Amino acid sequence: MLPTVAIVGRPNVGKSTLFNRLVGKKLALVDDQPGVTRDRREGEAHLLGLDFTIIDTAGYEDEDPHSLPGRMRMQTQAAVENCDVALFMVDARAGITPLDEEIARWLREGDAPVILVANKAEGKATEAGVMEAFILGLGEPIPFSAEHGQGLADLFQALLPYLEREDGEEHEKEFYEDEESAPLKLAIVGRPNAGKSTLINRLLGENRLLTGPEAGITRDSIAVDWMWTSYEGEERPVRLIDTAGMRKRAKVQDKLEKLAVSDGLNAVNFAEVVVLLLDATRGLEAQDLRIADKVLEEGRALIVALNKWDTVEHGSALYQGIKQALFDGLAQVRGVPIMTVSAATGKGLDDLIKVAFETRTAWSQRISTGVLNRWFEAALEANPPPAPAGKRIKLRYITQNKTRPPTFVLFGTRLDELPESYRRYLVNGIRKELGFGAVPVRLTLRSAKNPYAK
Template sequence: MPLPTVAIIGRPNVGKSTLFNRLVGKRLALVDDQPGVTRDRREGEANLLGLEFRIFDTAGYEDEDAATLPGRMRQQTEAAVQDADVALFLVDARAGVTPLDEEIARWLRSTDRPIILVANKAEGRAGETGVIEAMALGFGEPVQLSAEHGEGMADLFEALLPHVEREGEEEVEEEDPDNPNAPLKLAIVGRPNAGKSTLVNRLLGEDRMITGPEAGITRDSISVDWEWEDFEGNMRRVRLIDTAGMRKKAKVEEKLEKLSVMDTLRAIDFAEVVVLLLDATRGLEVQDLKIADRVLQEGRALIIVLNKWDVAEDASSLFNGVKKALDEGLAQVKGVPLLTVSAVTGKGLDTMIDVAFKTRESWSRRVSTGQLNRWFERAIEANPPPAPGGKRIKPRYVTQNKTRPPTFVLFGTRVDLLPMSYQRYLINGLRKEFDFGAVPVRLNLRAPKNPFDRDKG
């Protein structure tokens, strides 16, 4: 049984994202003094004094034409209310009730959703007048709280309880990361306007993310749970993460955009597989290689996808050029999957998700010590390690100490002196022998530290 859902709504800058962060117990939503920071619906699992529910943070409700960016943001907010079991209507007690608050109240009264009026920033005497004004909105006495300071949470609990309490106890299924049936955590990253939100919307079959010609619409990393039907008809769970576009550092000047880039980097850390989306009409740029390198440094599995393939010119030449540039620019990992899709038409998207699941399998693969050392003996025999300064390096055995990404430890005498070229020889051998594909593979070296070790070889 899914968790009950709660939507937070209100005009810009009344503290919706601050309350969202308070309820989920993490700083998931970007918060800043300027209005309009949140644009897409963000969701998370909330726990309020033991009461569990899914919470939706929404964009500030603005009275703008539907074709404009604020208008498209409003449509997302309206959709969130329709999907929710109950909505929290936030007003700013210090600012008092505004004409936009009154307009939102009129719209909410026309819906069939239960509404809980919340007067935020109600701490101290400064909010008393605003609380009294809020009572005229027609939703009864408001719950008074301070999302920033955590005051009034018990009152909010009592107001929410009749709407989200579930009968009986329900066991929550814990996600085992080693379980192949666990949701695939898939992040979509790339430069602004590469089509990330359009791609997510196409996969979901709904306008879940705000899109448009303006670059940089997405600011938060938005996580959405979804099910994909694979080529054999099985339903596979996916946690899609849409992220803000990552521009060159020199162009990241605005404080809010810096927060967005940091949020994207956290999304990469959270993901298992990262899709780096390129705009086929613009080709591969240096910034793309920097993003790809960051993903691999973090040990995440990487897939590179050329979007807008339906309008690409000289497609064959473009594909071969990008592939060659990737091989040269990502020397540490050869053969990263390069796919072509159209987020607008949907062509190639099923293949992309299929490759993502297979890539996660490689990223999570564990090899037994016996298999490893049989390969290791052959590799050492075929290409013995060098003897720098006349001192023999004696590798003894190798073992895998972790997965995700596959990480191996090589033990032996003076193995810490192995040159990088020989380490790459071993890593490439591991990758080929055990079919790790292009996922990051790490090799750590362990030489004895005993100062009385007299093994001169």
């Protein structure tokens, strides 16, 4: 395991900007308004050859523990309790505030070593703000600019004593022999208040993600590494990805919500299997089908999970209704797994993870050219391609050129005249006969070029 560094500070001092700079990607949402970050977010940081896990936390606010800012503060406190060193960030332009002093008192009482970072310290005008930071009693502040990358060498020198291994060995990275043993990248998506964060917390057995009655709490897509124990007692790694609730596009007016939804869709691209979580008490809505369609369009394997099933009445009729609506609404992929779960009680969650691993196996499999073409010949014999205007369409052979998602190339002549219905017949045959089930399958048509065409 890499050592961990937590970034703490009041809202809008530049914590997420520093996080993004250290991980080398724009993972955390950044905006001028305060309080953008709510959950703690982890990433692998690299600083001049030093590797560590960096944790971005919510802005520390002195509010009631039961309020949303109060619950955010508890997430920040949990991050600091479990880190190797804390980076306390203040704003050198604004100077030291009473809230900065309160955070400093809390950090001094804890066990974690603290490095003081005076951010936004560009130019001589901020020197007074940097000097003022000495009053916090946390040693010499590091003048820094997360926006422009100034002060990285000083930050490296300050972190080195806490993160360097005594034996001089580098921290080991995990390597996996094959895709099956690698962590399952599992994203949870859905409308606001479907219970996505609650479900992940139940799997982890801790309040890792911020939850509550308010809709739209989650903004950043948060990835958490977890080890699942199968029924047989085998431990398998999973990377759980929580995403922001996705409302109808017409309802999304707030800039931050647009950023959060965009971040969630980006998380879908990096996932292998996506769970569309529905609130079973509200049934299936048009927005759920839009989300499902987007997941399949990106070529991800899809599972539908009906949450809050423990509170549902007339479950059998509801289940059949949702199943039929999905069958009608997702014509491109029939038979998507539908699971009934309860994030509140944990019922059905083990089965959900088991099905997710099985779905990834189908999504990742490669069919040999021999098996594929034996199936292809039988499919052509059972249902030959049509002959528009009396001219035969010749289908010569098929090959699988990609996995994840499974992608096939069909070679022949006059393929531009092949009806969509026949293409669907072949895709459905691949799914049914070759063991791909309900994962999205892509079929590309490629005609041989005629050297005498011109």
